[in-house]
Amino acid sequence: MQIAKSLQQIQSSYIREILEAASNPNVISLAGGLPNDATFPMDIIKPAMAKLGEELAIFQYGDTAGYGPLLDHLYTRYQLPANQKAMITTGSQQGLDLIARAYIDPQDCVVMEAPSYLGAMQVFGLCQANIVTVEQNKQGPDIEALEQCFISNAPKLFYSVPDFHNPTGVCWSLATRKAVAALCEKYSVTLVEDAPYRELRFSGETLPMASSFCPDHSIVLRSFSKIAAPGLRIGMVSGKESLIQPLIKVKQGADLHSSVPMQALLLELLNNDSFAQCLENNTALYRDRYNKMAEELEKHLPNGCELTQVEGGMFVWVKVPQCDTFALAKSLLAEGVAVVPSDVFYPPSAAKSSALRLNFTNCSPFDLDIAIQKIGQVLRTQC
Amino acid sequence: MQIAKSLQQIQSSYIREILEAASNPNVISLAGGLPNDATFPMDIIKPAMAKLGEELAIFQYGDTAGYGPLLDHLYTRYQLPANQKAMITTGSQQGLDLIARAYIDPQDCVVMEAPSYLGAMQVFGLCQANIVTVEQNKQGPDIEALEQCFISNAPKLFYSVPDFHNPTGVCWSLATRKAVAALCEKYSVTLVEDAPYRELRFSGETLPMASSFCPDHSIVLRSFSKIAAPGLRIGMVSGKESLIQPLIKVKQGADLHSSVPMQALLLELLNNDSFAQCLENNTALYRDRYNKMAEELEKHLPNGCELTQVEGGMFVWVKVPQCDTFALAKSLLAEGVAVVPSDVFYPPSAAKSSALRLNFTNCSPFDLDIAIQKIGQVLRTQC
Structure with a gap:
């Protein structure tokens, strides 16, 4: 049965592929948008x-x-x-x-x-x-x-x-x-x-x-x-x-x-009376993880790359020199780190800036350390 | 903002209106398709x-x-x-x-x-x-x-x-x-x-x-x-x-x-080991309710009306002499009984048979008695 015309235009979601690869236990994933389950009340x-x-x-x-x-x-x-x-x-x-x-x-x-x-x-x-x-x-x-x-x-x-x-x-x-x-x-x-x-x-x-x-x-x-x-x-x-x-x-x-x-x-x-406290604990945890990530990025990002500071949320956007961000994400995946390349966030016709989206909410500080070091290494060789 | 063309063609659902009227505690509803909550495991x-x-x-x-x-x-x-x-x-x-x-x-x-x-x-x-x-x-x-x-x-x-x-x-x-x-x-x-x-x-x-x-x-x-x-x-x-x-x-x-x-x-x-038993109790309850409804319909339906026998499910279909089934359902609602008129189950262009859909799963035997008597009365005067 032929699928509807509207669906024929939808490309298979690259982010799904990355998320699948990211479920490999040997991969550190900064790709998804998962809340940290330690925050669930x-x-x-x-x-x-x-x-x-x-x-x-x-x-x-x-x-x-x-x-x-x-x-x-x-x-x-x-x-x-x-x-x-x-x-x-x-x-x-x-x-x-x-x-x-x-x-x-x-x-x-x-x-x-x-x-x-x-x-x-x-x-x-x-x-x-x-x-x-x-x-x-x-x-x-x-x-x-x-x-x-x-x-x-x-x-x-x-x-x-x-x-x-x-x-x-x-x-x-x-x-x-x-x-x-x-x-x-x-x-x-x-x-x-x-x-x-x-x-x-x-x-x-x-x-x-x-x-x-x-x-x-x-x-x-x-x-x-x-x-x-x-x-x-x-x-x-x-x-x-x-x-x-x-x-x-x-x-x-x-x-x-x-x-x-x-x-x-x-x-x-x-x-529930304690829900407000849960929310505070939640943002406190994310603040710590963000600070950790920002600190590591400061250390490891090569010249020409730039972290956009944030005051909340779940993601940071790391601008990199203009490049094929899909290829960059694949190189990172080969090194055991999953990220989302900026290109997926633009419609096909739009002008695209090269960047990586990194999630900081769902990764241990230990893994964050390793992941950001690897990102730094790959960026230094590729960009 | 103008709604999409596809939605402009959807008429407001008559069945929603009936269901709303049926939520009036003075109305006995045979209109909905609710399972009996006594069957929930x-x-x-x-x-x-x-x-x-x-x-x-x-x-x-x-x-x-x-x-x-x-x-x-x-x-x-x-x-x-x-x-x-x-x-x-x-x-x-x-x-x-x-x-x-x-x-x-x-x-x-x-x-x-x-x-x-x-x-x-x-x-x-x-x-x-x-x-x-x-x-x-x-x-x-x-x-x-x-x-x-x-x-x-x-x-x-x-x-x-x-x-x-x-x-x-x-x-x-x-x-x-x-x-x-x-x-x-x-x-x-x-x-x-x-x-x-x-x-x-x-x-x-x-x-x-x-x-x-x-x-x-x-x-x-x-x-x-x-x-x-x-x-x-x-x-x-x-x-x-x-x-x-x-x-x-x-x-x-x-x-x-x-x-x-x-x-x-x-x-x-x-x-759960007892789930099969729950399902048996469920169908046993519905069998009783259906038998009760069929029995009452036999007693009260005037000539020219016909109950289609069923072996399961939640509904019976009572054929009535050709008429305006919306008007019939409204007369019944005025008497405190909600049913669904057959016309709503046909697309606009289709030839329609006159009938009423009655639900037998979610109404007490006592209410069923009253409802079917009233249906009999209204059908005798209107058809």
Whole structure:
């Protein structure tokens, strides 16, 4: 049976190949985006699971929009405006997929920063969107280029990760957040603010969400994979009610609703007094790992390579002299270190900067040491 | 923001409206498709949840295809041929959605029996498929009409529910299963066999799956919502590896993977020695409820109405004299009884028979008594 045209355009995911290679126990992986399982709040999960095993009602079919008590909690927790609606999704990846399916026709324009999150490119690619990119600088997207892009392309959506961007780790400045929101309002572009790493800040000050400056022209995606545990597959999408209703319609056909016991488990976690402390421990651990990685990179990176400093999240972006980054990643893999080459984070047509994305959350300090030394060695010979 | 063209064609789901009305505590609902929560294996779930709360690894990201130990179990349980692959889905509804997204381009032809499962019509509608229907008789689809349809339309898929069809409860005869499989092989049509009710047989003999007669031209959807619990949202799709690989690719963008703790919970259930007994109790309960409903219908149905006998599943189909079945369902709702009118189970272009779908699994015998009496009264005055 011939596969659908939309799928014929999707190339086999290089990152999957790397992740497979990375599961080899002899490879040190800085490639994936796994939270450190030491951060999972097992002390809350264990009694919560036992308790939920007695709650008959959560094992029945649930509402498509989500488990009522969890939604109530989230409306309050995130102080959603009265005209906004929230829906629970099977991970925030599903929220993104539902947005694409509900709003994007083939050839509709979607704007992203370059580089950008691979999973978003896949989802918009599957809807045959026309993906247009805008360059990212240290403050976020280049605002002039973004306005020109909005004028030239009349996009439906601007997909963004303002807090600790994947892959670059960039955190948008306050001025950029306001400017992007103003442009979205001016040109009637919906800002999709994907915020999976927002709560993983380990230095500097939390900034208001970009969407808070254009609440009626935005959809927010929240993930609980990084602050609770990813295995649950629970995310959340919110925005003006008229923007969310079509997503509920698509979700009904997509999976009816997300697992109710997992929604109830998340509620138990969020309601637990010690959850805030778990989150602090989480960011403290990631701060240590980041500092360790930054320190080792300072020692071992040859001239011409540059680490972009970050204040949170899970990744750093190491700029390297212009080269074939796939070949570089393969050389590193041969030395037992898995990284993600920058090229995968750009759509085929975009201009690409050479860099490596390194994950610092899921690798022991000991392995980090070895991995960064090897990266230094390979970079010195190859670049 | 303008919604996608595919979604503009999806009408607001009448069944959702009915289900909402049915949640009024003064309404007796025979409308939904809820399993009876007395069948949920809570005696196994409770200790299993407590045990799983200690398993750190199941809270990390998992594989897109599914949790390895569960997949291993299912390969054995369902004795899948060596060239077949299985994937876990977020409910079998997701399996159906992934099939549509991976294989159906706008205007591709998909064949169904008429009447047919609403959720399947929605999913194929969202892919802008050309849905063509074939009439169903007491043995399953009309084989001559099906062959003519395959010849005229060269469909990609034939979507079917051979065991205790939703909405009619019809169970395909052995001859029909073989004949359909032969046609699928002859005309290179992929048989999608949706089997959510297969294990809910309370009389007669289990027949081989239709797909077992054309294993290389079929995809099977299995649900654990009816034999375990629907809140988990765990289903399964299987077929020849080359047919399943594209689904894995789409699932990666759709939700990365299904909840791992819920997959691990299902494995605990299936591995438990008392699970088989739970399933027996389940079908025994449904047999009693069905017998009760059939008995009451015999008493109260006026002439010109006809109950189709069933040997399992969750629904019966009551044929009524040709009428506006929406109006009939509304009159019943005004009397405090929710049912689903036959019209919703047909695509707009199909010839429609007048009937009501009644669910017998989730209503007490006391309420069943009252509901069927009222149905009898309303039918006597309206038909």
